[in-house]
Amino acid sequence: MKVKENFILREMKNANGESSYIVIAVGKTAEKFKGYLTLNETGAFIYKMLEKGVYNVGEIVDSMKTEYDAPIEIIEKDVLNIIKILKDSGVIDG
């Protein structure tokens, strides 16, 4: 699974200094993918892994286990949820 070409991730801070992350399309992809996606911290972490490319969901879950102190079921649920959003939006392949 990998993020398709011509998408970029960007952190944006609001006036309170809180971060959110956006994903926009550039080039030819921008003709089809209009607007942008918003991701939170977790979503951005998963997206960055998918930018490099992963074999399966398990890889992401394992990485997140070391970063985040949360029960495995919650991590898996979050990961599957984010992947679904990215797949449905046409951002990732595979």
Add this chain to the structure above:
Amino acid sequence: MKNVYKIAGLNILIEYFYNETSILLNKFKVEDFSNIDFEIIITKLDIEKQMELTKINEPSFVENQCILDKLSSILLSKYQGFIFHGSSICYDNNGYVFTAPSGTGKSTHVNNLVKVLKDKIKYVNDDKPIIKIEKNALYLYGSPWEGKHFLGNNIKAKLKAFIFIIRDKCNSIKEVDFFEFLPKILSQSQKPKNSTEGQKLLDIISAINNLGVKFYVLKCNKDVSSAKLTIDRVFKG
């Protein structure tokens, strides 16, 4: 043909083929060949690619689009500027951009403002103004792409507010924050051609958040009375 044009405060040597382009650019022509910031040279290949892309078979129609494309890339990569889709005016020395998808009624609303305020308002550009950060402030500039009524001037104004227009039966306006307005700015900005340009565009847009610019969403009909809302809440607010 080769001439120097002052666009967005920059002296640009532009080399092109067709007279139609010369007419479009004419308002921006200057005589100073000694102080050039950069060049835009259009080739036959540029024009062929643009004709292929747009499926327009008339080279004299597409040449200016080639210039717009190259200008957009240079503004993004070197000058913290981008081309925006909107109808923009200057009132009381302040710049305002009205934006919305094509056909919504931005030009109609701006036209209503002109009817009420008459010569207190000046068009900056009715279709594709240039927005640029200079010395930590945001500026609005005219451009040669002035829309079907050729409304615009080669002027500069400090940008005070963005107003997104939604067509509605009744008139109402609300101020929104940067994050709520962000999708609207992104959707109406000249699309970046690649990741580098995309990052530059996002750099500029992020910076806009901290430059004291206000954002509004205006719901309005075609009636002249809708102008009053903008005048009271945006211009005088």
